[in-house]
Amino acid sequence: MNHSESGGGIVTSKQAILERVRACSVPQVQAERSPAEAMSVDIDRFCQMLTDYRALVHRCHAHEAPSIIGRLSESKRLVTPQDFPSEFIPEAAAVVRDAYLSTRELDQIDTALTLCAVGIEETGTIVLDAGPGQGRRAISLIPDHHICIVRADQVVHSVAEAVAKLNESARAGDPLTWISGPSATSDIELVRVEGVHGPRKLEVIVVE
Amino acid sequence: MSGGGIRPQRSFSEAARQELKNRQLRDNLGFATGTIRAKRLNAVSEVGDWEEVRTHGAAIKDEALSHLEENLILLESKVEEAGGRVHWAKDADEAVEIIAGLIEENGAKACVKIKSITTDEIELNDGLADRGISAIETDLAELICQLADDSPSHILVPAIHKNRSEIKALFEEKLGESLDTDDPAILAEAARRYLRGKFLTSGVAVSGANFAVAETGTVCIVESEGNGRMCLTLPKVFISVMGIEKVLPRWQDIATFMTLLPRSSTAERMNPYTSMWTGVTPGDGPEEFHLVLLDNGRTSVLADPIGRQTLRCIRCSACLNVCPVYERVGGHAYGSVYPGPIGAILTPQLLNLEHRQANTLPYASTLCGACYEVCPVKINIPEVLVHLRGKTEKGGAEQLTFSAVAKVMQRPKLFSQAIKKAKFGKRLAELLHLSKGWTESRDLPDIPDESFREWWRNRDK
Numbered sequence A: 001m002n003h004s005e006s007g008g009g010i011v012t013s014k015q016a017i018l019e020r021v022r023a024c025s026v027p028q029v030q031a032e033r034s035p036a037e038a039m040s041v042d043i044d045r046f047c048q049m050l051t052d053y054r055a056l057v058h059r060c061h062a063h064e065a066p067s068i069i070g071r072l073s074e075s076k077r078l079v080t081p082q083d084f085p086s087e088f089i090p091e092a093a094a095v096v097r098d099a100y101l102s103t104r105e106l107d108q109i110d111t112a113l114t115l116c117a118v119g120i121e122e123t124g125t126i127v128l129d130a131g132p133g134q135g136r137r138a139i140s141l142i143p144d145h146h147i148c149i150v151r152a153d154q155v156v157h158s159v160a161e162a163v164a165k166l167n168e169s170a171r172a173g174d175p176l177t178w179i180s181g182p183s184a185t186s187d188i189e190l191v192r193v194e195g196v197h198g199p200r201k202l203e204v205i206v207v208e
Numbered sequence B: 001m002s003g004g005g006i007r008p009q010r011s012f013s014e015a016a017r018q019e020l021k022n023r024q025l026r027d028n029l030g031f032a033t034g035t036i037r038a039k040r041l042n043a044v045s046e047v048g049d050w051e052e053v054r055t056h057g058a059a060i061k062d063e064a065l066s067h068l069e070e071n072l073i074l075l076e077s078k079v080e081e082a083g084g085r086v087h088w089a090k091d092a093d094e095a096v097e098i099i100a101g102l103i104e105e106n107g108a109k110a111c112v113k114i115k116s117i118t119t120d121e122i123e124l125n126d127g128l129a130d131r132g133i134s135a136i137e138t139d140l141a142e143l144i145c146q147l148a149d150d151s152p153s154h155i156l157v158p159a160i161h162k163n164r165s166e167i168k169a170l171f172e173e174k175l176g177e178s179l180d181t182d183d184p185a186i187l188a189e190a191a192r193r194y195l196r197g198k199f200l201t202s203g204v205a206v207s208g209a210n211f212a213v214a215e216t217g218t219v220c221i222v223e224s225e226g227n228g229r230m231c232l233t234l235p236k237v238f239i240s241v242m243g244i245e246k247v248l249p250r251w252q253d254i255a256t257f258m259t260l261l262p263r264s265s266t267a268e269r270m271n272p273y274t275s276m277w278t279g280v281t282p283g284d285g286p287e288e289f290h291l292v293l294l295d296n297g298r299t300s301v302l303a304d305p306i307g308r309q310t311l312r313c314i315r316c317s318a319c320l321n322v323c324p325v326y327e328r329v330g331g332h333a334y335g336s337v338y339p340g341p342i343g344a345i346l347t348p349q350l351l352n353l354e355h356r357q358a359n360t361l362p363y364a365s366t367l368c369g370a371c372y373e374v375c376p377v378k379i380n381i382p383e384v385l386v387h388l389r390g391k392t393e394k395g396g397a398e399q400l401t402f403s404a405v406a407k408v409m410q411r412p413k414l415f416s417q418a419i420k421k422a423k424f425g426k427r428l429a430e431l432l433h434l435s436k437g438w439t440e441s442r443d444l445p446d447i448p449d450e451s452f453r454e455w456w457r458n459r460d461k
Ligand code: SF4
Pocket: B264, B312, B313, B314, B315, B316, B317, B318, B319, B320, B342, B371, B374, B375, B376, B377, B378, B379
């Protein structure tokens, strides 16, 4: 399927394409790259950017997190990754630990509770990289409500710093999900509508 | 029908004349482009060193293109190390063949799709339909176009030519929904209900890709609605088709493009969702990942030293939104899945300047330069337009005419002789007539009986 006859033998499409690329003899150039500059972080601004894109933001100390989560999840069903830290889980909550729940089962759960890898101040973005407390991608996607905990020390100023911080995960091949506000569309007359397929409600708890 | 390919069936001027009659389209489009233009200015002004980021983006793309072979080979090996499979497609037919084959191998009769102009370029939906496979578009706008059997008219807001009452009627007819109002939120909710069932049951998903990083094998999709995440996470098999020009050399390069793309395209600081993945991750997402690397004319673009900057394009659509021609004639006039200024240079080049109708596209411009100013990767679109006019048949005549005019004008004696004898005027008219693209929209002035010089000399007499 991927081959074609040509003169002396069978040439694969890969060879044919690369041959054509080579024949273009594009003069080689190199882009100059400088390492991402570490800049000071303004948590107030991070929260402002999150709010701008209609995420709901709650700021607290670590020990206050469980009661906030309890209030936000309205004691409905909560799913967390297997390794989600217990200290954040409210006592009376109906928590399901994800042990390869089927998609249909996840679809029956109201709220997903996860940690994240990085927060980006300048864009109000949180990034999940499947690291500790973040679980597989389906968890933060299928329930209609996502609560994400960000530690203040995980927040960086710029996109460039975030990409640098995610270097190891990228090299390890971990799946990354960048989230900036709840899902949205402006496809109908450019009117913004929140929540088409992803969680319609995104709440970010910033723990200081 | 949705899909469309890149071969225009009419010349641009013919198509434009017809499209200009559609007032609804023009109103919707004028509103959309105006709104996005204003928003974009805001989003861009927040980045203090925007010009530097643009320059850097262009430089990274130039580097990537100048080392294309090694980048593609590295990308392939990184994706395969991580359990993915890479396929190479010389043209649209081969890409469709590969994708259809993969879907059939899995015994599937349908797949879900993430909006992608590349899959429209190769007319994937039609190709799959020919083999009895249905492709379900999951982007709201693409779904609207698909249900309406209509082709997208804007890269970013493909259904911008449809208003809410038309969409309500469409959903009622095609999805069997009875909807109370045409409130966009109600319409989006109807699409959510319809598509959730599809996501939960589909075995195969197909997408394009925004970027792929050679050194890590990471593939990246930028989106808003979450349909991309659904397609990427739930079906067992995931297939992405990507133009070979989309490869970036380094992981860190993602930072530059995640700054340039959302602000230029949806005019946001960041789009709601971006997914990046490498091969497959056991227990998380699809069990199979296939990356189809597509040429389909890109290497002919690469061969042209002036034209090759076109391959820097990240499909942000900023150039569409500032183009006075696009704003009036709309996307359909370009007869290709690539409309607007980028379409005017990309479409004819992908067809190696061998397609008569496509070769009229470089004339779809006033050369005002607004596209160049906004382009996040600094593609000098006017330069490429003029270059392509020169290289195409019609342009040949235009160039010939102007060089003849220039020669005569540089020699005053010859010039006044020519005018006097009125022969030159006639010849000029004939020559200009050859380059019809130029005169079609301009009136050729009558050759005056008395030349300006004569009049000047005679005025006091
Ligand atoms: S040519 Fe430039 S402005 Fe136009 S779509 Fe491509 S990247 Fe965007």
